[in-house]
Amino acid sequence: MTVEGIRVSSQWLALRDAADTAARARDLVEHVRRRLPARGRRVIHDLACGTGAMGRWLAPLLPGPQHWVVHDRDADLLRVAAADRPGPAADGASVVVETRLADITELRVDDLADAALITASALLDLMTGDELARLIDVCAGAGCPLLLTLSVVGRVDLTPADPLDSRVGAAFDAHQRRMTDGGRLLGPDAVAAAAEGFHRSGADVLVRPSPWRLGAADAGLTAAWFAGWVGAACEQEPGLVGDAAAYTRRRLAEARAGQLGVTVGHADLLVLPRRPESSKIPGSRPRVAQSEPPSSRSEPG
Numbered sequence: 610m611t612v613e614g615i616r617v618s619s620q621w622l623a624l625r626d627a628a629d630t631a632a633r634a635r636d637l638v639e640h641v642r643r644r645l646p647a648r649g650r651r652v653i654h655d656l657a658c659g660t661g662a663m664g665r666w667l668a669p670l671l672p673g674p675q676h677w678v679v680h681d682r683d684a685d686l687l688r689v690a691a692a693d694r695p696g697p698a699a700d701g702a703s704v705v706v707e708t709r710l711a712d713i714t715e716l717r718v719d720d721l722a723d724a725a726l727i728t729a730s731a732l733l734d735l736m737t738g739d740e741l742a743r744l745i746d747v748c749a750g751a752g753c754p755l756l757l758t759l760s761v762v763g764r765v766d767l768t769p770a771d772p773l774d775s776r777v778g779a780a781f782d783a784h785q786r787r788m789t790d791g792g793r794l795l796g797p798d799a800v801a802a803a804a805e806g807f808h809r810s811g812a813d814v815l816v817r818p819s820p821w822r823l824g825a826a827d828a829g830l831t832a833a834w835f836a837g838w839v840g841a842a843c844e845q846e847p848g849l850v851g852d853a854a855a856y857t858r859r860r861l862a863e864a865r866a867g868q869l870g871v872t873v874g875h876a877d878l879l880v881l882p883r884r885p886e887s888s889k890i891p892g893s894r895p896r897v898a899q900s901e902p903p904s905s906r907s908e909p910g
């Protein structure tokens with residue numbers, strides 16, 4: 610296991626939940642629905658599930674009985690996922706949740722053999738290139754679609770602009786790409802690497818922007834995100850610390866007054882293994898849409 614060992618708090622995941630829900634690319638769900646088995650129980654593996662936000666969002670959008678197997682290495686987060694279950698399926702069918710305390714970098718093909726769908730959210734940018742390559746191999750073995758949402762793409766836009774924004778943003782991105790004992794983290798390069806890797810494995814890949822757009826109503830999340838963003842930037846570039854104190858005071862005052870707008874770029878990927886009889890899905894190219902502001906994450910999620 611080398612995905613960074615930083616623990617993510619359930620409070621942070623709760624704080625970001627509404628912004629995540631608003632950001633996720635809904636049109637990809639329609640593609641998922643079309644690729645689910647026509648009948649029977651659908652087993653859905655959610656990798657690095659945290660408190661289970663993906664299931665609470667997606668299960669009610671999908672039809673039919675669902676068995677969610679939610680994997681995480683954090684037992685506390687899994688306990689929340691077990692208690693805060695998704696509502697019923699879109700057609701009222703039952704949704705069951707099974708938790709697995711597991712390191713997702715050590716999954717084997719057999720662990721996912723029953724999957725009708727594999728999901729993950731806010732995970733890819735925390736991985737190294739080797740971990741991602743292995744995950745691609747294991748998931749390709751399952752031969753089912755994957756929905757991989759909310760990976761950071763390396764762009765943050767703050768309004769109004771401040772001269773320090775770009776320096777902090779660059780240091781934050783460097784922090785996301787830092788070396789760890791297990792290798793260099795992918796950070797903002799994860800989406801392109803995953804799209805390329807899955808495409809090479811024989812799948813069509815759809816990429817959609819899924820940015821957070823934070824405004825006056827999101828002052829709490831904005832302040833927490835901002836503190837983490839600047840903190841990581843200063844850890845990466847200690848020379849920033851002097852300027853960062855006044856910058857942080859200024860920005861947090863703006864956030865409290867509802868005067869700070871923040872766009873944090875993410876992207877969602879849908880991976881569809883090619884079926885021999887199917888023609889290529891229009892628009893499915895291993896390419897990140899650049900029309901949306903990319904970005905970063907303060908906590909690792």
Ligand SMILES: C[S@@+](CC[C@H](N)C(=O)[O-])C[C@H]1O[C@@H](n2cnc3c(N)ncnc32)[C@H](O)[C@@H]1O
Pocket residue numbers: 610611612613617622656657658659660661662663680681682683686711712713714729730731732735909910
């Ligand atoms: C940013 S959180 C995202 C949680 C959840 N997917 C969501 O979107 O709310 C990242 C999650 O990945 C989990 N995680 C990170 N590396 C992992 C690994 N190697 N094996 C299992 N879980 C891991 C963390 O415990 C955390 O719950």
